[in-house]
Amino acid sequence: MDSHHPESDTTTGQKPSEECAVVGYYGNNAFINILFGLKALQHRGQESSGMATYDGSIHINKGMGLVSEVFKSSSLPGNIGIGHNRYSTSGSKGIENAGPFVISSSLGYIGISHNGEITNAHDLREELKKNGYIFTSSSDTEVMLILMASEINKYGIYDGIKKAMFKLKGSYAAAILINNTLYALRDPRGYRPLVIGKNSDGIMIASESAAIDTVSGELIRDVKPGELVEINNGVIKSIFTIEWQHSHCMFEYVYFARPDSIIDGREVFNVRYNLGKILAIEEPAVADVVIPVPDSGRSQALGYAVQLGIPYSEGLIKNRYSDRTFIMPDQQSRYNAIKLKLNPIKSEISGKDIVLIDDSIVRGNTMKFIISLLKKDGAGKIHVRIGSPPIIAPCYFGVDMKTKDEFIANEKTVENIKNEIGADSLGYLSINGLKKAIGISNLCTGCLTGRYPEEIPPFAKPNYT
Incomplete structure (x- = not known):
């Protein structure tokens, strides 16, 4: 690679x-x-x-x-x-x-x-x-x-x-x-x-x-x-x-692998469903509906909804055939790019308090614009819940996350992140909750802790001189 x-x-x-x-x-x-x-x-x-x-x-x-x-x-x-x-x-x-x-x-x-x-x-x-x-x-x-x-x-x-x-x-x-x-x-x-x-x-x-x-x-x-x-x-x-x-990569279970795959004896869908259930126990919210960010948050959202007895809905529709967008010069252009990629079902959004579930937040740009999109279409309170812990450190083992500057959670509190993305509340899954849902204690969590299973050679790090 x-x-x-x-x-x-x-x-x-x-x-x-x-x-x-x-x-x-x-x-x-x-x-x-x-x-x-x-x-x-x-x-x-x-x-x-x-x-x-x-x-x-x-x-x-x-x-x-x-x-x-x-x-x-x-x-x-x-x-x-x-x-x-x-x-x-x-x-x-x-x-x-x-x-x-x-x-x-x-x-x-x-x-x-x-x-x-x-x-x-x-x-x-x-x-x-x-x-x-x-x-x-x-x-x-x-x-x-x-x-x-x-x-x-x-x-x-x-x-x-x-x-x-x-x-x-x-x-x-x-x-x-x-x-x-x-x-x-x-x-x-x-x-x-x-x-x-x-x-x-x-x-x-x-x-x-x-x-x-x-x-x-x-x-x-x-x-x-x-x-x-x-x-x-x-x-x-x-x-x-x-x-x-x-040191199995936790992101394989959280995001990368297909939900119908079985990795190291564990069905990925079942792991993600359990991530949602444990997230609901650790970070409950009072709301009218649970909505996933498609496609990555679906399994976790279903587990969250079942655990708390809140209705689950596909409130965001993804356009699978939209072209990849380039770097947009202003806020209106970025908003239009999101509208091209995702569109709310207004009957499921308007006037409702929402738990919005995704598997992770890396940079936070997309989550910020999804929240503004939902509020523009009449959503009430939006409680963001994330089916993994905050990402704070680079990955050196095959994931395209190489610099701390790109992580919204780097040196920020959950309250800071909540305010930056415009949510009414924000909750992350704990590392213990992550390990419990996956059922493996020996995970690589370097991107969550900054502590890696092995020493990272200097040339593997970005901006090395």
């Missing part, structure tokens, strides 16, 4: 963006199965899409845009392949950074699709350059691939990958193709999800189980944190597992 400064889009810039989606497949109709898997995981990356398959030779197609735009008519042969949807979190945008990355080595072809962020990529790149390796992109995925190829050349596949894992820092969930064998690899802390499933054609690995559902498959299990899994001739074999303390 690759890092750039976040875009300041009024209507979409509030949310942190995910890093990437990976898919791998071994079996019949590999191209079609990977294609459907990538389409199911389009939400994890819309910048570029790509695929590499193998049938004795390597075949690659990748380009900028959505899966449907890149693979309009092309097909790739072979019964094994890997696919990638990208959103850059480290390096620049551009076709040179689109995945998958493939190289030809003395062993044959090695390809990788990677979801996450290698925090020490700069240092590793410089070290590899000194040893004569040449890079064609600014992507940390290419660093990971060349490091692995170097170690594999010296120690063989299993030991080489293990040696590389001990040198890599940060997060990675990867689908790896080495000639006619497929591998699944997850970092020892398990920051990013990776699952294994099967259908009538063969075996799939993917960032989320929803991809497996899309090809009429069944989920077999998660790839364990620190595990290398080999898939060949229909056989799934666990090669090794490096045991470290786990």
